Amino acid sequence: MAKTPAVVRAERRLYDGAPPVIPHQPLGAACIACHDGDGLAVPDLGYAPPMPHAATAGMSALSHCQQCHVFQRTGERFRDNSFAGLRQDLRRGRRLYGGAPPVMPHPVFMRENCTACHAGPAAREEIRTSHPERRNCRQCHLEERLSGGFQRP
Amino acid sequence: MNRRTFLKVLGSGVPVAAFSCRDRREAERLAAGESVNPSELAWGKAPCRYCGTGCGVEVGVKDGRVMAVRGDEKSPVNRGLLCVKGYHLPAMLYGADRLLHPQRRLPDGSLERISWDQALALVADKFAHTLATGGPGEVAVYGSGQWTVFDGYAAVKWVKGGMRSNNIDPNARLCMASAVMGFMTQFGSDEPMGCYDDFEAGDDFVLWGNNMAEMHPVLFSRILERKRQKPDVRIVDVATRRTPSSQYADLYVEIRPNTDLALANAVLHLLVANGAVDRAFVRDNVVFMRGVEDLEEIGYGCYGEQAERYVFKDRGRPSSFAELEAFLADYAPARAAEICGVPEEQIRALASLYGDRGRGTVSLWCMGVNQHVRGTWMNNLITDLHLLTGKIGRPGANPFSLTGQPSACGTVREVGTLANRLPADMLVTRPEHRAKAEEIWGLEPGTIPAQPGYHAVDMFRALARGDVKTMWIQTTNPWVSLPNLHRFERRPGDGRFIVVSDIYPTPTTDVADLILPSAAWVEREGVFGNSERRSQQWEKLVEPPGEAREDAWQIIEVARRMGMGHLFPWPEDDWHEPMWEEYRRFTLGTGKDLASYAELRAARGLRWPVVDGKETPYRYAAGFDPYVKKAKGVHFYKAKAYGERAAFWLRPYQPAAEVPDEEYPFWLTTGRVLEHWHTGSMTRRVGQLHRAVPAAYAELNRADAAALGIGDGDRVRLRSRRGSLELEARVDGRGQPPRGTVFVPFFDESVRINELTLDAMDNISKEPDYKKCAVRVERA
Structure with missing residues (x-):
């Protein structure tokens, strides 16, 4: 029986917010050959989702994938580790009122391409958008800043 | 549930x-x-624990444990981005085998848990006994560029002001000492004039033996972003093997090992020949110097008498532009091309890049230049390129040395935890410098000895001989990282006493007589100083595990038990800020002024000199540096010995200490990988990082591998004059050495490649050359 997508997602990350490890072996191709545009269905391997990093401001996040994402060459550990990381917040984004568009429950930094995770074949059911045709997500969905509301200076 | x-x-x-x-x-x-x-979660700020870049991270804490980090978008260093080590930082604290209690080695080799009181009394007793019987020359402290400023300051004060010994040196001697001597010999003051803002201001970036895509990935991202926005930006990679950085280079210049000296001189030759010298700049700001060049006298620090003690001292004499022209006659491009093994056109391309006045040039280097038998010379030559063309002291045009450890600058270089130094560039050999330290420390005049102690390699040679008997090692792993490791192996009953403070068991704690558990990173309060002179403060965010305590506390408590408590006269629960403010007195008014502790608490780091709360991006530069009173240009005001001008040093090419021959036909070069931090004691305990690069490997050129009948993944044996070991071959991996070169990373404690390396050193900085020795490669 297959693991749930949420479990699979968690397995590939040290904690929510850490970059996922690469879940396949090196294929001898540039990462961008598959993980671009709308992603790519690769025969015998599955669907390669597009990157969520669309033009992350000023840090050229698209240019050196293995700076953050690494292949896993063994299943072993060097030593055990008891780290228990932040887990994904599966609660929905807050709404000002019923029917209002929810605010994004996570920061946008490095996740500017919303459709990478919220639409297409890789999108998990619980976070899939009902309206993928409306590409300008941030027209209606605001980023929830964690620092609290407006205060007059 | x-x-x-x-x-x-x-x-x-x-x-x-x-x-x-x-x-x-x-x-x-x-x-x-x-x-x-x-x-x-409660989010606090801290610099990353690993490299000298000093990325800002926000640390998320819940129920007393770190649960996440995120790149600090407010940090001007990394603007929210991290690398894979940084993203996986929090797990580094939670390896199952963290050292939790002091442990003493019993005669049968086993370890016995003891109390802190017993442990501290034992350390105090051993040091006091050695001082009483053998004197201050027989004690030693071996520290770290991963020490916080507090650890380093407590150590240097205790060793030099308390035990009256100069036997304190750090692992940073193995890492950036050549850069220190480069800046000191040319500017009379350590650390770069440029800063990370150069990455958004420069037009051309020249990497000298520096795999920046792996070693300083976040800074490399800033260069790549600059290139994305300004497509005519060029990256030049001068290297001895292809690395991930080479993929992004517009020009890849593959030189033979150690011939960077000839290459740089050939570029200087062409700059002079092509009339690219900025004559007005040179006239106003530069003096010419020349040092000892006699190979017989200089040696390599590893042969004959020098193999026990390497104390060569350079002697500079004034030189001139005319002498430089004659000197450079030996480095015509055709001849240099032959020495370096590169096409002449590449040398010309480099010369036209440095000589183009319309473009800002940034030179970057790290271990390829520093871990070099003529590393100080090579540092000098790179800076010479900038001095001759006037490309220095303005945005986008600077020589910039990158550092490997998080506080190699902040702790080692600024606090001066070196055998010959005191805080803020001061030297133990200068009476007025000792007097200033004694005054700030409230000590009797004459307390600090004038004779420098052992530099790192000689310190361990002295330990092996028995001239050093009691040693304390903190935050570093020399039994993996020293060159020519076999010569430092301990013999049972050798009469030495070695204390090791660390957070995990390592090959170094394996040989320790006493192991002390240390608090790591945000388990204690600290300050690190990064490559661009930025001091970054953080608060303690979680409790350390078990009985682990911070390194500085350990030193202070031992000092108290040795009757040296007067060195640390602050309340036990509030000593960080007063210690910082005392240390800061060394820097005020010197051009190395550090920010106040309150200012550091509030800031995402500040770059010194900090005057009136304002940081300095560009040193020596009018309009940026408050010490420069001119309206325009530069003023090298720290270079008192040269009339406040920078020194251009004439430095020749000389070969490596050991070169391949029939018996040992390959160059062995060693280094790091993106996923692991130095000797791997932290990063290997993070599952994702260990699984990415689980073991060291020998990277071979495809043609060499084919000739030897070796395929990717086969076992191979490497043999040098000093040792031999077996490991896996890697062909067409992430790096590709040229024919005749094999590369091995040093992070793996079960494949200690330093058993094979040579303890040859830079003649001036005494930094070992880990990049060049000769080996044989065989199928295992």
């Missing part, structure tokens, strides 16, 4: 038996609908 929801998970058909614990926890959590919003 209660029993009913667990059964629900079972009932849903999740195959629990096939799950790891982690999977099961995750499944249980999802079934229970648990979740944490990041806003439920």
